Amino acid sequence: MRKRTLAVLCTATALAGGLLVPAAAQAAEPFPAGFKAWTHDERVYVDFGTAATPKDLKVHLRKTGTDTPVATVTAFRLIEDDDPCNPSCGDDPGTTALETAPLKLAELAKYSVDVEYDGTAGEPILHKDRATLDYQLIPKVKTFEVLGTPDLEHRTVTVKADAVARDPRDDSERPLPNGKLVAVTTAGRTPFTTDASGHLEAPLTFTGTEKAAHGTWHQKILVVLRPDGSDTAHGKSLEVEVKHPYTRIVLDTHKVTGPDQSSAPVSGQAFYHLEGGTEKPLPVGTLMTVYNVQKFKSGPDGRFTVQVPIDGTRPQRIVILPTAWLPTASAYVASDPTTSAGFHDTPALTVNANRTVTLSGKFRRYDIPAPTPLKVEVQFTSDGTTWTTVKTLTSTAPAGTSTATVTAKDVPYTGPGQWRLRYAGTSAIPSGAAVPTTGRPGVIETALPEFNAAPEPVKAGKPITITGKLTREASSFTGVFVPAARQTVEIWFRPNGTTAWKAMGTARTDDKGLFTRAFTAAKDGYWQARYTKVPSYYFSSQSREDFVDVQ
Structure with a gap:
């Protein structure tokens, strides 16, 4: 009892002398990061940034410039979260702001807002002038x-x-x-x-x-x-x-001519007219487009000139973009490619389990003067910028216009990236610069990082135990490997001094990717595990070779 009395006296003396312990002072404020307070119409809002509200929360209102509160609010409502899944359902902390009911005060005036709540030791903490309520009509x-x-x-x-x-x-x-x-x-x-x-x-x-x-x-x-x-x-x-008029486009020419994948100018005029009225040019600055290619605006008198791409024989469409004031209208432009060649469509890409790529695409040739061998490059990029030619093919184009499928097989897979087929062009048969590319193939890497054949050496007729582990990437291109459970692994053997491998049997991986299989020792040789029976878009893999001396 005496020790407790002394402690109280020491604390009182420290406070009387103006001494403050920093840790104790900080602990007294339950919201050291502060809070927000604001008003709207006849309500007061406070937000402490957390769903945990202060103990004994009060809002005091006093006429600005005076010291005596005219009203104290102790009831608050948590504002409903309009979007509980933004930024995500798992990460969203929810709305933490509190609001008062509409306040009923005696006089129209400006009021200062003070916020009070209990500290960690139960002492009242008062924050004055945190907002102003303009209580007016x-x-x-x-x-x-x-x-x-x-x-x-x-x-x-x-x-x-x-x-x-x-x-x-x-x-x-x-x-x-x-x-x-x-x-x-x-x-x-x-x-x-x-x-x-x-x-x-x-x-x-x-x-x-x-x-x-x-x-x-x-x-x-x-x-x-x-x-x-x-x-x-x-x-x-x-x-x-809004009442819509009728719109139309009049082209000066309905055909563009030039090498494939180039462009040529098309001009024309666009009009509108209302029911019972006269036809007038579209207003200056009306938004138009060469469909899915580029946007442009009409000029004075509704006139325009725009570059239209020559994409093989595919027609292009010039469109008035619809607005609240104007409906859409279209006019078509035919495409007539002169002597040229190129690839228009995204090539088809397959990657097999043995890490070889097959790439194919339609090679379109236009107005070729005589049968001509054309060089096609198979190119790859890992960064989307620098392209490397990994293989070159020759496709002979007959005279006139034709389309042929060019296929590149057995191209080594060099890692994640993009592929394309490219015809570079010559002075006699040019090509456009635009070359479609593939996306990244979503291939899963596999590995046999652990493999062992034991014991070494071993006597003939005794068992040899094969153990190992099979793993796979968690998802494409992550480099994070996880156990490959419930997969079939093949066990192969090559007698010493020979080059031919022989399949000895299979093993099944458990939930940890581990496998084991026993065989009878017969002769010296090399053992290896192979994973070849893979799901679609999985790479096969093989282990290291482990030599066992049979005595």
Whole structure:
């Protein structure tokens, strides 16, 4: 009892003298990393970054510039997580912010927000002026409608709306005179002011560049009308339907000519017209495309010039990209390749268990003047940048236009990477620069890292025990090997002084990839394990050779 009294007296003396032990001071604050506090409308929010809330949490409100709280809040609600699987279901900590109920205070004013909770020793910790609550009338759009159907030539509609001011003290509403509102679209903002009764009726002119509310194929524009300075929750939204015109493209030529895989210019003009109106050029800057190749914009008078690729005899399509204001239209360009050759399609790739590659692709030849042998290169890259020719083939092209399948077999597999077939071209028969490539083959490496034939030496007629371990990659290109369970391994033997191997039998791996098999010793020779009965996209493997002396 005496020791405890002394301890208390020493602690009191230390505090009275202004001494603070750093470890004890830090331990008193349960949230040394701090917390966030903010307000919105008539609510207060706090976030400690964890689902564990402080003990005896309180929020005090006092008029800014005064010291006496006018209200204390002790009840809080955890904000619901809108997306519990972002960034992932396993890693998402969830939303940790707390909110108060809508506050009912006696006066409209600005209030300072103080946050209080218990420390680790139960002592109260007070953080003053962590946020400011602007407790005022809350403007709100009560009704909203749009009169009229806009189109590319008539873009003005009429906006009708009523705005009110909600009193947070009792949730009563009154008209909002001279209220500042704003209409927001993807193209910009238009300000409005209500009349003395909170009513609005005014024109709204679209730019003609607003994006569609639900993607490019929809002809509706989203308009949000809200109080200026407030968020969308205080406003209302409408989808305004747009009247589409008819569109068309007129080409100056319908055919491009040149070597395969080159390009040639195509020009033309694009138009639109509304029902009952006259045809007009597309607006300057309308987005168009050579389908799946490149985008471009229309110029003055709806005219354009664009490079169109010559991809064999495949036709190309010029398209007006659809928007909320314009529908799509297409025009086709025929492709007429002159003397040239090349590979258009992604080559087919197979890699067998014995680490050899087979690559094949369609070699397309156009307007060849006479039968000609053409050199085809089989190329490989491990980094996607530097290509190495690993084999060269010859494919003879007949006169005229033809297609032949070129196949390269028994090409050594050199590791993960990409492959391609390439015709480099000559001055007489050129080739385009674009050469399709394959993806990386998803092949699984295997290995027999452990193998032993024992005992050594051994007497004739006595047993020889073969043991080993089979492993495989966990997945392609990882380099991480795991046991290959329940697989069949072949055991081979080569008598000393010979070159021919003989299959002696098989063994089955257990869950750890281990296998064992016993044989009768007959003569000196080499033993080896081979894994050849592999699943698809597995490489075969073989162990080291182990010599056993039979006496």
